[in-house]
Amino acid sequence: MAFGKIAAINTSGAVAAAAVTISLAMLGFSYMSFAWAWVASAVVTGLLAVGLSRQFWIFRPSLVGWRGMVAFGGYNGATSLLYKTYEALPYLLLGRILSLDAAALYSRGLMICQLPDKVILGGAISVILPAFSAEARQGRSLKQPYLNALGLITALQWPALLVLAALAYPIVDLLLGDQWHGVVPIVQIVAIASLFSFSFELNYPVLVSIGAVHDIFRRALIVCPVSVVIITAAAFFGLRAVAFSLLLVIPFQAFVSLTFVRRHMVIGWLEIWSAVWRSAVVAAITISGPLAVVIYIGSGFEISLVKALSAAALAAAGWLLGLWLTGHALLTEFCEGLPISGAAGWWRQGS
Template identity: 45%
Template sequence: MGTVRRAFFMATLDQYSQIVVSMVLIAVLSRLLDSTDIGVAAIGLSIGTIAFTVREFATSEFLIQREELHATDIRTGTTLVFGLSAIIAVGLVLLSPYIASFYNLASLQTFICLVAISGVIDGLVSPHTALLRREIEFGSLTRINVAGAVANAVTALVAAWQGYGFMSLAIAVIAAAAVRAVLTFQAKPEIWMFRPCLVGSRSIFSFGGYKGASSVLDRVYESLPQLVLGRIMPLSAVGIFNRANLVCGLPDKLMLSAAFSVAFPAFAAEVRAKRAIKESYLRMVSYISVLFWPSSLMLAILADPIVNIVLGNGWLPVVPILRILCCATIFSFANILTYPVLVAFGANRDAFTANFVGRGVSTVIICVASFQGLVALALSQFISLPFQMYVSFHYIRRRVHFEWKELLGVLAKSGVVTVMAIAGPLAIVALNGFHFDLSLGETAVCILLAAAGWMAGLIVFRHPLLDELPAILERLFGRWVRKSTAAAE
């Protein structure tokens, strides 16, 4: 578990660093670009994301899951991923005039072509990244990802400052991809991987078939609201929903993405060693829920001041949408572990079926809701996310044999800690006449009360995360303390 703890710490540091960079980018860019520019960029990036997700049919994660890895496996994986990336890029370039015509935005064509270039660059190093994850080299991955995020932010801000408008984000993704590629080659300079090879490609496509379909469905589910809104409503509505969704996703990026980065390699290693993972799974669920629930609900409570600080006064229409999304998203905590657990067992079909049922039904729900406006779209998450949560647990229990009462026991502790965390901030809101437009001072008090209530909850109810705090503090401050002690001696 020591290696997994260190990996989780490095992955969390990665996500935390990226979230800081993202917040700076969001804050400044929202003041340089208006909601229409953000809406156009959201459409272009969504189209590129969906298209390049198709290469997951030859997923590099095959290299993580395989018990015995040979050079031919690596070469074949590299050949397929890069080849698919090139084909997808050409397809995007050829289709870009028609997509631009569909949205009646001529400049969208150039945007999509730039996104296509970035996808090819990312395809170059995707297998290298998978090997770093297999080896649980999350220190290297953290440096690579943070540098890419900084390159993306700096490029976007400079380009926007120079008046490139929404095109700034397309230029930025190319810069970020180039930086990630250079640093990945530096961390793993394995040029031999690019020698073309197709030996064993059938196995890779067999492994990636369900993964690719699931990934495409995920990206369609995430991007469809923006793509539909861009067709039936003003582009400013797309920008408002994009900003609300982006701010709402900050706890997700910090907590859940870090868990996902570590979960698949960790669970795969446990399964390869033929060890039971029930305790590890339930413990991971407890960690995620006790971190994610208070964060999401605090974001809902402080939506007014956070939008004012992060986005500026010009984005006040984001507040009600953000508050709804944050309250609904507490039901999404379980979904992040479904894929890594099932695939670690080699149950790709179950992983796909769970995703197809959960996301498929939810896609229909949000698509219908999109035609009713932004508020209806946000409220639809109270139907789709609980449904996805149930589906996730249903399929997980086929492989990880826990009882419902065991799960409820884990979640109950996280629930009471969450209540203690938000009790203080809600009291401040009540004293403010139940108005959520808090001042900076009141916001600071709410944050302090939430932190104190959360820590008290961990201690009073002996939450499992409490056992991890010494290790976390050691990693954060141990080196500094040791240096100070050595200097004193």
């Protein structure tokens, strides 16, 4: 639970990777700059993890609890292998069936669509897993914390993904440059499909916390082969077909994952909807501003960076308005975290 040390370790690794990448690129190492940056990041992260923990006894070989370790490691390792294979498959198919350019466009599209999750939820699992585990050890139900977490996550993730879809053109232009404009439709399609991934960050920690790691493996055995078949079939119809296939793949994965979670916590579909409907309203209000700008300009989604900033400002205002109108729990959390005295109390009185 030493999240400050974890943040310091991860930040140091990222800084080392960035410094090595830039330095070697300037020295002419080309694409090998990234390879050596991975090495540098791993070394820095490993040394700091060992140095800051100062618990060297944990590296002493031991066979205590080896059965549980083998069972968990076997299930978890097999699951990781299945998902890594599934994640790598689109690049292999696109590079083989279409072209390397198609694989590159798909890679960049996914990278941009993953930014909201990495920025908003990147460290969530580090907090969620020990929190859920502590609740499970106390014999408490994880149902309500799970539903509460769904509500908070969707209030952040859904608006961010919708704004990303609406402002994909200026965002791609800013992050990648105008030579990557071909990735814009991919970003828009994948961002919409990613709306169904709202439970993904929670499903793994909640199942591990209740000792159902075997169900994580069973879930992977179901979703990975089906997803591979769908994506493989779509690859023969082009890059956009692969992106559109995610509109089937991600909802299917979400349905299977939630089905396994519901088996252990007896959660109804209506209860899940009750936990997230306010977030859906918040997302709709958030995206109304950027869509109004796009419609007013009348040139499609190809808007300038200045106009995109105006649309982003409207999105932020709409997001806060949506939280207030729906009485969303996230606004309460936000106000309680403000350093301004009385902010949380004002919100409670106003509700």
